[in-house]
Amino acid sequence: MSVEKDISEIDTKIQTVNITNVSIEEAYKKVYQDIVAWPSCSDQKKRDIIRRYIEKIEIFPYPENNKRIVKSVQFKFPIEFYGEKGDYICWDKESNVEAVTLLSRTK
Numbered sequence: 001m002s003v004e005k006d007i008s009e010i011d012t013k014i015q016t017v018n019i020t021n022v023s024i025e026e027a028y029k030k031v032y033q034d035i036v037a038w039p040s041c042s043d044q045k046k047r048d049i050i051r052r053y054i055e056k057i058e059i060f061p062y063p064e065n066n067k068r069i070v071k072s073v074q075f076k077f078p079i080e081f082y083g084e085k086g087d088y089i090c091w092d093k094e095s096n097v098e099a100v101t102l103l104s105r106t107k
Contacts, residue, residue, distance in 0.1 A: 057073050
């Protein structure tokens with residue numbers, strides 16, 4: 001039964017990849033279009049853009065004054081952050097380091 005479950009999960013992943021498979025070039029074009037359009041977007045469009053790239057945002061339940069509110073961010077794609085690759089960024093409560101992620105195309 002475990003093997004059947006594993007096969008089913010793998011089959012689902014393959015189908016998802018086939019449905020959402022776009023070239024890297026197309027993905028960069030879409031990200032660039034969203035960045036350029038951001039300042040003139042309505043609030044609803046901005047929420048749609050965020051939902052396109054962010055899987056989950058976790059906030060601290062009781063943030064203290066002048067402390068970080070966002071606890072973690074899970075993206076829908078892998079990113080590189082401080083030399084680490086993954087789809088998840090987590091800040092502990094004591095951290096005061098602010099971070100910005102830059103998406104760039106390499107040739």
